[in-house]
Amino acid sequence: MGEKVYLFMFIDAMGWEILKNRDFLKQELPYRKAVNMQLGYSCTAIPTILTGQPPVVHKHFTFYYYDPQNSPFKIFKYLKYLPKQIFSRWRVRHLLSKMIAKHNGYTGYFEMYAMPFDRIQYFNYAERTDLFEPGGLYPTPNLADLLVEKNIPYHISNWRHSESENIEAMKQDLKRGDIEFAFLYTADLDALLHRVTKDGKEITAKINWYASHIKEIMNLAAENYEDYEMYVFSDHGMTSLAGTVDAKQHFEKLNLKFGNDYVAVYDSTLIHFWFFNNQARRKIMLEAQVLPHSHILNRQEKQKYGIDFSDDMYGEEIILMDPGYQIEPSDMGLKALPAMHGFSPEHHDSKASFLGTNDPEISVNWVGDYFQVMKNKIEKLKY
Numbered sequence: 001m002g003e004k005v006y007l008f009m010f011i012d013a014m015g016w017e018i019l020k021n022r023d024f025l026k027q028e029l030p031y032r033k034a035v036n037m038q039l040g041y042s043c044t045a046i047p048t049i050l051t052g053q054p055p056v057v058h059k060h061f062t063f064y065y066y067d068p069q070n071s072p073f074k075i076f077k078y079l080k081y082l083p084k085q086i087f088s089r090w091r092v093r094h095l096l097s098k099m100i101a102k103h104n105g106y107t108g109y110f111e112m113y114a115m116p117f118d119r120i121q122y123f124n125y126a127e128r129t130d131l132f133e134p135g136g137l138y139p140t141p142n143l144a145d146l147l148v149e150k151n152i153p154y155h156i157s158n159w160r161h162s163e164s165e166n167i168e169a170m171k172q173d174l175k176r177g178d179i180e181f182a183f184l185y186t187a188d189l190d191a192l193l194h195r196v197t198k199d200g201k202e203i204t205a206k207i208n209w210y211a212s213h214i215k216e217i218m219n220l221a222a223e224n225y226e227d228y229e230m231y232v233f234s235d236h237g238m239t240s241l242a243g244t245v246d247a248k249q250h251f252e253k254l255n256l257k258f259g260n261d262y263v264a265v266y267d268s269t270l271i272h273f274w275f276f277n278n279q280a281r282r283k284i285m286l287e288a289q290v291l292p293h294s295h296i297l298n299r300q301e302k303q304k305y306g307i308d309f310s311d312d313m314y315g316e317e318i319i320l321m322d323p324g325y326q327i328e329p330s331d332m333g334l335k336a337l338p339a340m341h342g343f344s345p346e347h348h349d350s351k352a353s354f355l356g357t358n359d360p361e362i363s364v365n366w367v368g369d370y371f372q373v374m375k376n377k378i379e380k381l382k383y
Contacts, residue, residue, distance in 0.1 A: 002177040003226050003227070005180055005225045008230075010049070012186065012189060014210075014232075014234035014352075018193075031359050037351065037367055038306070039342075040342060046131055050142040059140075060137075061313075065126060066263055071122065107128075108127035108128050113332045115331045116331070119258060146378060153179045154179055157169070167186070171220055174225075218357075233354045236342075241340065244326050245321065248266055256280050262276060262284060266327050268340050275316055288319055323347040
């Protein structure tokens with residue numbers, strides 16, 4: 001029998017608005033609170049959770065950033081004449097993404113999404129390494145680096161596997177009693193919420209499914225260890241679609257040439273601009289001031305959200321959409337989804353959740369604070 005195990009379960013998109021009025025493991029996980037999300041998406045939040053650092057430190061904000069010299073997509077400028085009705089399809093782009101990832105030796109999550117072929121050549125892609133592996137966020141130490149350094153027997157889920165596979169793998173390790181720390185990754189709720197919104201009738205069934213497995217995990221820990229603690233947390237919530245804005249149309253009517261005057265990335269809720277002359281900056285920023293349902297992030301907001309990159313890696317100027325309003329079409333998808341995240345962290349739908357069997361002994365106000373909770377528990381293990 002093991003002496004003690006610390007269990008951490010990440011449920012992608014399990015926002016506080018989803019849980020606050022539900023009787024979700026209130027007896028088993030009595031410590032519970034709303035937590036501020038990190039501005040961005042899961043590709044931003046996960047590096048923040050795994051390092052305890054903001055994007056300006058770990059360098060992951062959104063997938064694409066301006067870097068034409070090192071772009072892995074240079075060949076795609078020759079493919080811009082291919083029929084869009086074929087090469088805009090998800091399956092075709094997914095296959096091309098797999099080929100690029102294999103060719104370049106990428107081990108992280110890699111997708112081109114809907115980035116136009118005649119524009120993608122100007123950009124590089126951030127998540128080229130497996131964030132969960134030792135060295136995955138080098139030079140910033142991540143959770144796996146800490147566990148290896150402390151020589152702690154651990155379990156970290158393989159994000160490529162289904163959440164059912166990941167839950168079962170963790171259960172098997174608990175039955176053997178030979179781990180002392182576990183990080184369980186589950187992502188299906190995020191996809192479900194994008195499809196049916198937080199008000200969908202399917203959400204209750206999914207939350208109950210998680211609850212039943214968490215109880216099983218806790219029972220296994222009690223059977224195979226003298227003591228255990230369990231914490232369940234998320235990265236953000238989900239906001240239902242309120243409307244769409246064709247942001248590309250607003251800026252492409254300005255008679256500026258993409259690649260000569262400026263470049264831009266249109267995420268689902270964020271727009272990133274880089275300018276090559278003063279005329280382009282002036283025209284685009286004047287138009288940005290009247291873009292519906294949006295606002296330009298000022299310097300203080302960038303500092304507050306940890307995205308004030310000194311080299312403007314993710315944009316000289318960044319526009320954030322109002323909660324519920326998605327960019328359509330965007331470089332992430334041609335159509336808006338029924339629900340999305342990536343809006344203002346202050347909005348109630350954006351709040352993440354943190355639950356635990358015990359008081360974490362550390363103030364948890366922002367998703368990056370989870371790392372300090374995990375680090376604190378790791379340092380209590382005697383090795």
